[in-house]
Amino acid sequence: MPTRYIGRFAPSPSGPLHFGSLVTALGSYLQAKSCHGKWLVRIEDIDPPREVKGASSLILKTLETFHLFWDDNVLYQSACHERYQAVLQSLLSHHQAYYCDCTRQRVQKLPNGHYDGYCRHRHLKINQSQLAIRLKQNHPISEFTDKIRGLQTVETASAQEDFIIHRKDGLFAYNLVVVLDDHKQGITEIVRGADLLPVTAKQISLYKLFGFSLPSYCHLPLALDNNGNKLSKQNHAKPIELNNSKSLTALALQFLGQCLPKDWQDATQQQLLDWAIQHWQIAKIPKQNTQLPTNIR
Ligand code: GLU
Numbered sequence: 001m002p003t004r005y006i007g008r009f010a011p012s013p014s015g016p017l018h019f020g021s022l023v024t025a026l027g028s029y030l031q032a033k034s035c036h037g038k039w040l041v042r043i044e045d046i047d048p049p050r051e052v053k054g055a056s057s058l059i060l061k062t063l064e065t066f067h068l069f070w071d072d073n074v075l076y077q078s079a080c081h082e083r084y085q086a087v088l089q090s091l092l093s094h095h096q097a098y099y100c101d102c103t104r105q106r107v108q109k110l111p112n113g114h115y116d117g118y119c120r121h122r123h124l125k126i127n128q129s130q131l132a133i134r135l136k137q138n139h140p141i142s143e144f145t146d147k148i149r150g151l152q153t154v155e156t157a158s159a160q161e162d163f164i165i166h167r168k169d170g171l172f173a174y175n176l177v178v179v180l181d182d183h184k185q186g187i188t189e190i191v192r193g194a195d196l197l198p199v200t201a202k203q204i205s206l207y208k209l210f211g212f213s214l215p216s217y218c219h220l221p222l223a224l225d226n227n228g229n230k231l232s233k234q235n236h237a238k239p240i241e242l243n244n245s246k247s248l249t250a251l252a253l254q255f256l257g258q259c260l261p262k263d264w265q266d267a268t269q270q271q272l273l274d275w276a277i278q279h280w281q282i283a284k285i286p287k288q289n290t291q292l293p294t295n296i297r
Pocket of ligand 1: 010011191192193
């Protein structure tokens with residue numbers, strides 16, 4: 001029997017959802033539900049300095065207001081440190097990872113801006129100072145296929161880079177924990193924003209290292225501001241208005257290249273979503289990022 005589809009939405013609680021994150025939530029939800037699958041929510045709260053108080057509960061409340069109801073319990077990454085730590089220890093003891101004291105300035109000055117493996121053979125020890133931990137990249141991924149954007153080729157220096165899996169400020173790196181949790185939650189397909197295309201090959205290399213079965217990937221178009229920047233919590237994108245869920249859902253569906261029922265203004269939020277599940281066509285999703293009208297940014 002084929003594995004049942006399990007998808008997810010994995011917001012970081014660095015602020016309320018904005019139109020761009022609604023597009024990601026809706027796109028991942030519709031893809032999962034149109035495949036008769038489960039849709040999980042994971043709060044990626046691994047970076048306390050960037051966390052905004054109350055953002056996690058506001059994000060969940062926003063999803064509920066939009067009738068984007070998740071299956072199973074929400075997973076909070078802040079509750080998983082022991083599991084992550086055990087993986088780090090195992091990588092270190094098997095010499096698959098190493099400590100590094102190189103500064104960001106040093107790495108930025110390197111010819112292609114990618115780490116050159118300087119600390120690979122220095123055998124630094126943790127108590128010398130605050131050190132980052134890097135993965136020894138023995139499974140470089142030179143290409144992968146995205147279901148929306150097609151074949152993606154990866155620059156050699158980027159593919160071969162020993163990337164950070166634990167930061168020198170003591171925080172776990174996103175690229176490590178996203179893979180550990182997607183695997184733990186049995187995610188079969190990852191639908192997320194195209195800003196994460198550049199790190200996907202690094203994440204696939206971890207699947208290969210751990211021997212995990214690989215999910216498929218769908219990277220959704222990003223919503224851009226006038227300057228061509230991604231709408232983000234950092235550049236103060238407008239929070240989603242909770243009293244306007246149907247119109248925003250309709251806009252997000254159009255943004256994703258989907259059609260709307262003629263009478264959508266008379267439908268309930270649930271009827272609009274049910275219609276969208278029935279008529280969801282991943283092939284219609286635009287392959288490029290798009291600027292948004294100013295009133296919804
Ligand atoms: N937590 C990430 C974000 O909010 C998304 C991670 C992912 O979907 O892989 O941008």
